[in-house]
Amino acid sequence: MxxxxxxxxxxxxxxxxxxxxxxxxxxxxxxKNKNYLNIKKSINNKYSLWIIIPALNEETVIKNTVNSLQHELHKLCKINNISANILVVDDCSDDQTFYEARKTSAYVIQTPQNNKHCGKGAVLNHGINFINSICDHKVNNIIGVIDADGVMKYKDFYNIIALYDDNKNKYDMIQSAVKMFNTKNxxxxxxxxxxxxxxxxxxxxxNNYGDGIASGNGQFVTLKMALDVKWGNSLLEDMEFTLNGLLKGYHCYFTEDSVVQQQAVKxxxxxxxxxxxxxxxxxxxxxxxxxxxxxxxxxxxxxxxxxxxxxxxxxxxxxxxxxxxxxxxxxxxxxxxxxxxxxxxxxxxxxxxxxxxxxxxxxxxxxxxxxxxxxxxxxxxxxxxxxxxxxxxxxxxxxxxxxxxxxxxxxxxxxxxx
Incomplete structure (x- = not known):
């Protein structure tokens, strides 16, 4: 042969x-998901949604991204029992990312000089520690990770909160679907x-045989899980976070009823x-x-x-x-x-x-x-x-x-x- x-x-x-x-x-x-979670029409418990945007040299997009997300979150906050904030974590960018972000109404912080450019995981952990120091621990704090080019609409954020509010829901992390907003070439x-x-x-x-996995952009996690698991320094921090979470008994659910749009590389x-x-x-x-x-x-x-x-x-x-x-x-x-x-x-x-x-x-x-x-x-x-x-x-x-x-x-x- x-x-x-x-x-x-x-x-x-x-x-x-x-x-x-x-x-x-x-x-x-x-x-379809065998354990499909019905999206509720009302939110019974109190939630505080924190959107973390990790940013490194994103001066061309960060301002527009924050303003777009703020516009959608403003609609979300009109609903009873929901508040929302955006936190931009600048990883000591070499450009004007920090100053462009400061022109918005978001919280803006920087990673320490001795811990800069160590990867997305380190940036997210720095953001989590900041949120933990200022948030109201009497409400349910949900952390959403949106990339600097991310786009999500009001209904997508609402669907995430509604899934967490389901009494039958045992999940600690919810991952949205992802699609591209530029599809020319x-x-x-x-x-x-x-x-x-x-x-x-x-x-x-x-979902049907266990748990979904985090896909980075459009990842929503309870503050409790974020503090307990923490993100690692591997080059696929979302997968590392998922695996660590599974080992500690946390569970992830994937939903296609919420979608984050992002820029495809060109x-x-x-x-x-x-x-x-x-x-x-x-x-x-x-x-x-x-x-x-x-x-x-x-x-x-x-x-x-x-x-x-x-x-x-x-x-x-x-x-x-x-x-x-x-x-x-x-x-x-x-x-x-x-x-x-x-x-x-x-x-x-x-x-x-x-x-x-x-x-x-x-x-x-x-x-x-x-x-x-x-x-x-x-x-x-x-x-x-x-x-x-x-x-x-x-x-x-x-x-x-x-x-x-x-x-x-x-x-x-x-x-x-x-």
Missing amino acids: SCIDIILKFSILYYIVYTFNIVYLLLNRSH IVEKAQDFEFGGLNRKSQISR SIKKYIKQRVRWCTGGIQCSHFLFALYKSKNVKLLQKIALTINALTPLAFIFINFSNLISLIIQVRLFIMNPQSNYSFFTLLLIWLLLDLGISNSYRLFINKTNNKKIQLIEAFYFSISFSIINLITFFIPIISIKNILSNNLEWDKTDHST
């Missing part, structure tokens, strides 16, 4: 595994499909830079697996899912490379002998049917949360964009492993410049 035959067989095996994974996602309308379209399609469905699956260079950090952080968090398997607070299916999450970056080094080789081989065989080569059309048909299914799921979500409706053909184009970007960036896990082995773990933030 030649090397090409081996690669081809392994790649076909990958497609079979991929098929089983995506079939579950095909259940567009029925694939192929890189931006790929990110919107990823978050609004694949990631959203994965989160719903996690270029492939910025995309690779962002994903290398995320991938590196995910590999860093793999050391939690031993503790998770010993823990009685984490369900078995969730342990398996978190293991897959941790190993996916390593697997994708082989999967994406073999996928690319397989595509080349299949096209070559088709050109050489189109009449007798059925495997190319079989795999293409499987991929097409599965992709149409998840594209329709994405379309339903976007049409539910957007004023402008999109058609299935447009949603499918977003899916194609994701497939192309995913294929040509197969080397990202290799860079991440190289960074870990060389101890190159410097925080490399996402650029939100306009």
Whole structure:
């Protein structure tokens, strides 16, 4: 058996595994949270919502972001039993971020000079300590993490508070859905499909067999959990926070009834830079697996899912490379002998049917949360964009492993410049 035959067989095996994974996602309308929490029309308990915006060199967007969020929170505060504040935590920016933020009505603080540029986790912990020192501990304090480019509407904030106010709710953290507000080029379209399609469905699956996970932007957590768990310094601080929380018995719920919009990175260079950090952080968090398997607070299916999450970056080094080789081989065989080569059309048909299914799921979500409706053909184009970007960036896990082995773990933030 030649090397090409081996690669081809392994790649076909990958497609079979991929098929089983995506079939579950095909259940567009029925694939919902089994423990769906009804959003109440009234708030019975008293809540204080604190929005933390971690900021590093965000002078171009911070003022507009704060003013936009303040406008929505002003509507929220008209409801009985709810108050809301914004806290900007400037990580000793090199630009005018601190002074631009001070032009708004938000609280604005800076990280200490001896603890600057240590990552988003350190910034959030500094913000939590400040809130804890000034907040009213007689009410339910909820901490929301919104990035410097984040957009959330009044109804999204209200839905989060209403979920916490449900007497049957046992969750300590609620993660909103995420989507992009700029989807002009192929890189931006790929990110919107990823978050609004694949990631959203994965989160719903996690809800159904255990707990959701934090996704950074649009993450809402009780002050009690924030103080007890604290954010770490890994390059994927939201995952680290989630895992630490699970080990301590805290629970997370994902809701698609609240949505945070964010700016998609606009270029492939910025995309690779962002994903290398995320991938590196995910590999860093793999050391939690031993503790998770010993823990009685984490369900078995969730342990398996978190293991897959941790190993996916390593697997994708082989999967994406073999996928690319397989595509080349299949096209070559088709050109050489189109009449007798059925495997190319079989795999293409499987991929097409599965992709149409998840594209329709994405379309339903976007049409539910957007004023402008999109058609299935447009949603499918977003899916194609994701497939192309995913294929040509197969080397990202290799860079991440190289960074870990060389101890190159410097925080490399996402650029939100306009």
